[in-house]
Amino acid sequence: MLDPVQSLVMIAVVAVATFATRAASFLLFPKGKEVPDSVKYVGMVLPPAVIGMLVVYCLRSTSVLTYPYGIPELIASLTVVALHVWKRNIFLSIGVGTVLYMALVQFVFV
Amino acid sequence: MTVFGPIVAGADETSGYKEAFRKAFPYTVPVLTGYLFIGLAFGVMFADQGYSFLWAILVSTVVYAGSGQYLAVNFFVPGFSLLQAAFLTLMVNVRHVFYGLSLVDRFNKFGKKRWYLIFGMTDETYSLICTTNVPEGVDEEKFLLAITALDQLYWIAGSAIGALAASIVDFNSQGIEFAMTALFIVLFIELWYRRGNRTPELIGVVAALVCLLVFGADNFVLPTMLTIVAIVLIARKRLDASAGRSGKEADEDA
Numbered sequence: 001m002l003d004p005v006q007s008l009v010m011i012a013v014v015a016v017a018t019f020a021t022r023a024a025s026f027l028l029f030p031k032g033k034e035v036p037d038s039v040k041y042v043g044m045v046l047p048p049a050v051i052g053m054l055v056v057y058c059l060r061s062t063s064v065l066t067y068p069y070g071i072p073e074l075i076a077s078l079t080v081v082a083l084h085v086w087k088r089n090i091f092l093s094i095g096v097g098t099v100l101y102m103a104l105v106q107f108v109f110v
Numbered sequence: 111m112t113v114f115g116p117i118v119a120g121a122d123e124t125s126g127y128k129e130a131f132r133k134a135f136p137y138t139v140p141v142l143t144g145y146l147f148i149g150l151a152f153g154v155m156f157a158d159q160g161y162s163f164l165w166a167i168l169v170s171t172v173v174y175a176g177s178g179q180y181l182a183v184n185f186f187v188p189g190f191s192l193l194q195a196a197f198l199t200l201m202v203n204v205r206h207v208f209y210g211l212s213l214v215d216r217f218n219k220f221g222k223k224r225w226y227l228i229f230g231m232t233d234e235t236y237s238l239i240c241t242t243n244v245p246e247g248v249d250e251e252k253f254l255l256a257i258t259a260l261d262q263l264y265w266i267a268g269s270a271i272g273a274l275a276a277s278i279v280d281f282n283s284q285g286i287e288f289a290m291t292a293l294f295i296v297l298f299i300e301l302w303y304r305r306g307n308r309t310p311e312l313i314g315v316v317a318a319l320v321c322l323l324v325f326g327a328d329n330f331v332l333p334t335m336l337t338i339v340a341i342v343l344i345a346r347k348r349l350d351a352s353a354g355r356s357g358k359e360a361d362e363d364a
Binding site: 001002006007009010011012013014015016017018019020021022023024025026028029030031032035038039040041042043044045046047048049050051052053054055056057058059060061072073076077080081084085090091093094095097098101102103104105106 | 139140143144147159160161165168169172173174175178179182185186187188190192195196199200203204205206207208209210211212213214215216217218224225228229231233236237240241282283284285286288289290291292293294295296297298299301305308310311312313314315317318319322327330331334335338339342343346349350
């Protein structure tokens with residue numbers, strides 16, 4: 001833990017750095033400046049690709065080659081897929097998937 | 111662009127927001143579920159560093175980033191360099207530059223309030239905004255502001271609950287971060303059902319897997335984003351037709 005002043009400075013640094021990445025494109029293309037056609041097109045196809053990437057991103061630290069060989073992630077992910085395809089209930093899919101994963105890493109694959 | 115009319119316009123403005131929040135809420139339920147879990151995990155981790163729930167609320171209010179805040183927990187130890195903290199935060203969030211690129215045209219139609227939309231552009235809110243069509247009869251800007259504000263409220267609530275819980279009971283939160291994975295799997299499936307052309311989703315998954323193998327877990331996001339942009343530009347002719355179908359051109363002036 002840092003002292004209060006250091007903590008506030010650290011929070012400010014993280015906040016500014018985070019905002020900078022989100023604002024960068026808007027500073028590059030300010031209001032009134034025509035956005036090139038190719039950028040508009042990339043903007044349209046990018047979101048689904050990004051969601052695909054984020055699934056992989058969330059699982060990036062899975063240990064596939066060493067114990068537990070990604071088994072908890074595999075079981076929990078397949079459970080989320082199966083539940084969601086079956087029931088299409090978001091609470092159920094995320095809730096059961098998360099609690100199952102927690103149980104697996106805390107009690108089964110310790 | 112915003113017209114500040116007489117009192118009548120003011121009344122319209124408030125009722126417009128009420129309607130926007132009411133209509134936006136159902137769309138934010140997936141994020142509500144996910145954020146309560148992963149916000150909770152952040153609160154627990156931050157409390158373990160010695161910070162009370164008020165600090166957790168402050169961070170979630172002014173920073174507002176999922177994986178960014180997970181990472182930032184490690185910065186709050188004596189002697190950690192501010193420069194290093196800034197650099198790591200930029201690296202973990204660099205994908206947001208590309209998110210902005212895909213929303214710049216849409217957000218630039220809005221007034222000054224768009225800066226809150228830009229501030230609140232987390233992975234989850236970005237995904238939601240890009241996959242949701244604005245319902246009939248709701249102003250697009252107000253609808254997007256409502257989604258962003260609701261999402262941030264869930265995030266703040268989750269982190270506060272987590273930090274409070276951690277200070278009261280000894281709670282083992284190991285594995286709770288899987289909520290974020292589950293959330294994106296759910297969003298992926300929803301998108302899979304909704305779109306005719308699923309090539310972009312697959313490009314994202316495959317590019318990420320290949321880059322993960324080549325560059326490793328800590329450095330693969332930027333190469334992945336660049337690869338995705340390169341592929342969709344090269345395959346433009348084939349993807350363009352399907353891309354047009356995700357149209358959300360609902361900006362009739364109410």
